[in-house]
Amino acid sequence: MTETPALELIDVHAAYGRIEVLHGVDLTVPRGCVVALLGPNGAGKSTTLRVASGQMPPTSGHVHLSGHHLNGADPDRLARAGLCTIPEGRGVFPNLSVDENLRLFAYTAKVGEKDIRERTFAQFPRLQERRSQLAGRLSGGEQQMLAMARALATDPALLMLDELSMGLAPLIVEQLYELVAEIAATGVSVLVVEQFARRALAVAQYAVVMVGGRVTAVGEPADIESQLSEAYLGGAA
Ligand code: ATP
Numbered sequence: 001m002t003e004t005p006a007l008e009l010i011d012v013h014a015a016y017g018r019i020e021v022l023h024g025v026d027l028t029v030p031r032g033c034v035v036a037l038l039g040p041n042g043a044g045k046s047t048t049l050r051v052a053s054g055q056m057p058p059t060s061g062h063v064h065l066s067g068h069h070l071n072g073a074d075p076d077r078l079a080r081a082g083l084c085t086i087p088e089g090r091g092v093f094p095n096l097s098v099d100e101n102l103r104l105f106a107y108t109a110k111v112g113e114k115d116i117r118e119r120t121f122a123q124f125p126r127l128q129e130r131r132s133q134l135a136g137r138l139s140g141g142e143q144q145m146l147a148m149a150r151a152l153a154t155d156p157a158l159l160m161l162d163e164l165s166m167g168l169a170p171l172i173v174e175q176l177y178e179l180v181a182e183i184a185a186t187g188v189s190v191l192v193v194e195q196f197a198r199r200a201l202a203v204a205q206y207a208v209v210m211v212g213g214r215v216t217a218v219g220e221p222a223d224i225e226s227q228l229s230e231a232y233l234g235g236a237a
Contacts, residue, residue, distance in 0.1 A: 004067035006031050006158045006189035007052060012061035014051050020059070021047050023213045029158065034180060034190040036200035036221070038228075039210035045193045048210070049160050052191070053085040054078045066157060082157030086147045086164075094136025098127055098146060101135050105150040120149040123179070141172035148179060159183065161192045165199060177203050201225055 007029040014022040022044050029035045037045050050056040052063055054075045063071050065081045073081075085091075093101050102120060106113040121128040124145045130138060135146055144164065151159050161180070165173040181203045184190050194200040201207055201221040209217040209224060217224055 003031050005029055005064070006033075006066060007191060008062075008064040009048070009052060010062040010064070012048070012051055012063065013059045014047055014056060015059050021213050022051065022058070024061070025210070025213070025215055027052075027208055027215065029189050029191050030206070031189055032184065032187050033205040034184045034192065034203050036197065036204035036207045037191060037193045037210065038197045038200065038207055038224070039195070041195065043210040044213040045195075045210055046162055047213075049085065049162055049191070049193055053083060053160060055085075079154070083160070084151045084154050084156035084158070085160045086144075086151055086162065091150070092135045092143050092146045095134060097134055098131045098138070101146055102149065105153050109150070109154040111153050116149070116153040119152060120146075123152070124149060139172075140166075140168050141176070144168065144172075144176055148176070148183075152183065156188060158189045158191065161190065163193060163195065165194060173199050197225075197228060 005028045007027070009025055009027040012022055012025045013020060025044070025048055027037070027048065037048065039045050047056065051058050054070065054073050058071060062069060065078065065083060068081060070078060070081065093104065096104065102117055103113055106116045109116070126142055127145055127149065130142065135143060138146065164176055164180070177199045180190055180192065184203070192200050192204070201224065204221050207219060207221050207224040208215055217227060
């Protein structure tokens, strides 16, 4: 018998008002795998993450998290089921310092403050140097590191990342993806959304391409890469 996937979307439809933007999306994240969700602007990638993370109910179809049917479950229940989402725009508190952000993460994740601080600073020495600075004043890469520290604090079963590389220098993107690979190596399943694909494909075991609210290709990175144009793959990402 095959293992229950970390995440499974089956024939998911979703709409903003009366306008349907997901027209029957099927997507599977096997346990312990990194899956890259790729596609051009407006393809429906973020909407797919919103549905998968309980922020938006599907109009029809099914969302299964580790085999549990979780359509329309609230984000708290999904967090308890092991889901952690880092949204586009990163989900840190810009008006709080790095230290204060960590304190809040510890509180919401119900883990010790000392514990999360030690883990974060071991993983991201840069954040230790900047611990008194407001998160809003950090560079984009440092903010992304802080957001990932939150994700790691919760020991998630499934981590969903939206546009990890957005607005970041190639070297930083490289480092963050190395971290994604390390996180996956500890057994965490990862779904990563990217508009430009090269970095995500380098760490992913599977890739899913969406266009116009539909999945148009699923496969191993090498197969998908050969189908995507150079312009689409993007130099930096
Ligand atoms: P991007 O990389 O630009 O974020 P995406 O692949 O993540 O693209 P979505 O953001 O999911 O795509 O958008 C899918 C479709 O839904 C687009 O046509 C978009 O205009 C529309 N859409 C997205 N968010 C909303 C919203 N809050 N209200 C109405 N329509 C929306």
